[in-house]
Amino acid sequence: MSREAEAITRLAENFSERLTQLGASVDLFQDPKFGTTLRARFNQSENPDANQLLVVGHLDTVWPLGTLALRPFRIDGDRAYGPGIFDMKAGITLATFAISALQESGRKTNRPVTFLMTCDEETGSHFSRPLIEEEARRSYAALVLEPPVPGGTIKTARKGVGEFELIVRGRSAHAGNDIRKGISAINELANQILTINQLADFSRGTTLNVGVVRGGVLSNVVAAEARASIDMRYQVIEEGRRIEKAMAALRPLLDGAQLEVKGGINRPPLVRTEKIAALFAHAKELATEMDYDLKEASVGGGSDGNFIAAMGVPVLDGLGVDGEGAHAEHEHIIISDIARRATLLARLIETL
C-alpha cells in the first residue's frame, strides 16, 4: 500500500469513528492502491422506506503526502489556507457538522441519508465508481460536497471527461550515418498532435488538450518511441463518442510507423435536467430564507456527480465552503462562509 493510500485509510477510520458516534452504521471498502472509501448510513428519517438522499465527497487530494509540512494550515483574516482545504476537506467536514446539528436540534430527515466518502476521485474514481453507482441506484437525489465556483456559486452542469494515451512506435537509427533508415516516432507524433487538436469543437464545448509528450532517448538517435497524454472535455455524450471514434481511427502518416490508442470516456457529462433545475430551485429557496442569493453555473471540471447524473439521478454539486485555488498553492476557504454553508447543507439534508 502506498503512503498516500495508508494516509487516506487513516482519514477514513477517523471519519468512521466520528460518524459512528453520530449514530451511523459505517462500512469501509479498502483498496491496496487507493486507500479506503467510507459509506455511512443514517436512519433518523420520517420515511424509512423512501429512496435515500446521497451525500458524496472525496477523502483524497491532489497533493502528495508531506505537502502539509511545507505549507501548513494557517489563518489570515477571513481566509484559512492549507493543501486540500477547499477541494475538499472543508466539504466533507461540513457534512458531519450538518448531521450533528440536525441531531442536536432533534430534527428528523425526510429520507434515509447515506454519506459516501471516496478515496480516489482525483485520479478518476476507478475503484469507487461501482460503489457510487450502487448507491446512486437507491437514491432520490445526490448532494456533492465539491468546492463551489469562487463566490459560492453551486454547479448544476459539468462537462464530461475523457483521457487518452497515444503511443507511437517507429524505428531507431543513427542520426548522422543512417537517418533515412529510421522512422521518427517524434515526427509522427507531431503530425498526430495537429490532427488531434483539430478534433476540438469549441462551439459545442468539446476540447482536447495534449498535456504531456514524451519520446526519444538522445538528440543523435532517431526516436523509436514517443507518447502523448490527452485530456478531453465535452458537453454532450455524442461528442465524447465522436472523439473516441476519431481517436481510434487515427492512422500513421509515415511509412512503417505504428499507432496505439488507449483510454476513452471516463466521466460522462453532468447535464442540467429539469429534475436538477427543480433541485436547484429548492436550494435557492432555502438560501433565500437564510437571506442569501444562491447562484448556479456550468463548469468544465468533472466530479463523482457526473457518474450519478448519468444514471438519471439529479445532482447538486459544489456545495462545499466558498474559497479559491483548488489544485493550486493559494488554496483557501472563506471562514465566514462555513456556518452559512453548513446551515444550507443541513436544511437540504433535512428537507429533500
Ligand SMILES: [Zn+2]
Ligand atoms: Zn474535488
